[in-house]
Amino acid sequence: MKNRLKTNIIIDLVMFLAMVVTSFSGIVIKLIAPLRRTAESEWVREAAMWFFQVWNRRTWAHIHLWAGVIVMVLLVAHIALHWQTVDGFFKKHIENKNLRTSLYMVLLLLLIISVVPWLWAF
8 A cells, every 4th residue: 555655746746847838838939939039128128037047948849749648648547547446436326327438538539638648759
């Protein structure tokens, strides 16, 4: 039980950090990058340029992509680790086995739809 708890904490912590990196890099790409050219204030342009002193836009995009991949992989691991809880919840609240099976199929379809686009990124 302790090993499973440690694994869960590590997965959740790394997934959270990957979500933070994905969010931050998305903000840099979408909001800060355009300010390098369009900001009317000089200090805003200089602050925006600071983010690109070490890494260019392509590097930020790679960081964003790989942090997103890490989130997706860890999300699958997180769901697998908690599958008994998910299954127990659905068994308790959805007594109809056919409806429950249909719901599982929808969840599987959503997972596939979420993962398949990543295959083309490589």
